[in-house]
Amino acid sequence: EDHQATFQEVMKEASPFNFLLTKVTGIPAEFNNKLSVHIKDILSVEMGELVESAQFNFMHDIPWLMEQYPAEHRSKPLLIVHGEERQGKVTLHEGAQNFPNITMCQAKLDMIYGTHHSKMMLLLYTNGLRVVIHTANLIEQDWYQKTQGVWISPLFPKLDKSQMSSDGITGDSITHFKKDLVEYLTMYKSFSLLRWKQHILQHDFTSAKVFLVASVPGRHTGESKNKWGHMKVRKVLGKQGPQASFVKNWSVAGQFSSVGSLGADQSKYLCGEWLQSMLSAKGVGTLYAAKDVTIKTLKLIFPSKENVRTSLEGYPAGASIPYNIQNARKQQYFHAFLHKWKADKRGRSRASPHIKTYALLSPDSKNAAWFMVTSANMSKAAWGTLEKNGNQLMIRSYEIGVMFLPEYFVDGGEQFSLVEDQSTEATPYFPIPWDVPLEPYTKADRPWVWDIPYTDKPDSHGNAWIPG
């Protein structure tokens, strides 16, 4: 149908997961009316009357961002949290100089090669506070013809003074989302974020049913080792994850838009460390030893060269998929796990993915035991790497995402259905972005690599790709 769903209708349909995709220009209206939002919808007055907001991101086009706020909200205080340094910081401040309501917060990047990847909006309204965790940069290109993920929190009402206790966190949920978010903000050690920490402490987060999965740069030891990156996933799944017996032979799906250097062979980081965390379950450390991992255990979704060439944007979509030939050449083993980007169900097979999602899939791919949407790509910098004989987790970048576990949405829930017409009350449908079953690369397929030329076949705009 062509009627434009109102934002209230969209949010009603999105409940209880509130996991949506960004609208895509150039696909049939029905796919933009179903569980889809544009940034203007998120910032609209329909969401509440804004008092002030904070925009955490990697790239900010400030004049464009200001245009996305409704006129009556453009003068409200706005905190920009970024990781720019040197000339990038100068350019960013130039973009902000005409807006007196903007304050800048430069996240400290103590680890070399680290970036401020986290993408989050904190929205304080006259009647409550909302958290939006997503995957899109605050630039027009990221909200135009890509597949991006957005989690929009329920409206968290203000606690009244009587409910506030002097110590500890009041008004948290059983997933400790509020406590974890406060700890994440505290790690910035930034005065301007103290204000937002107070706002969060003063609101009631009991309706937050997701787990926060975040990364902050540093060498984390002791209890802190399990607070961030893939070790947070290991902790949550080990305590609140699926029963190991229930998910035997299930597969980890990882979907991302960039890949780091993962080491000389799969047994080291990919299957030996990262996958061990993703395969964690209740009642057992992990489901597989690294040596027993096969391509059935780990299914990775990453755009092929053909996915990029035939995408709505054409080869330029690849400018946001920074997998370099130097790393690709060193880890051919990685390519054996790869599957194409395919999202016919959501009308987004040609909307190049910038979203990052992870899940535990049943052998027939019809169910998932958990689902995660995050800024974190497939890299050590994002998820962390264990050092000092496993006693220290070294993370380079800021990342943030949310994890959905069935039992927090359905009493005794063990799995989500990924096939809408096979969902039940006990096994609710979860609107994943990509099609199942997953489609492996053919022998002819190659992962997209961004720093080599493609002149053999023109893209959807008739152009070749000759990197600078």
Ligand SMILES: O=C(O)c1cnc2c(C(=O)O)cccc2c1O
């Ligand atoms: O969204 C992000 O966090 C993000 C981070 N990095 C990049 C790079 C790079 O790091 O070279 C190149 C192109 C796009 C992105 C991008 O979209």
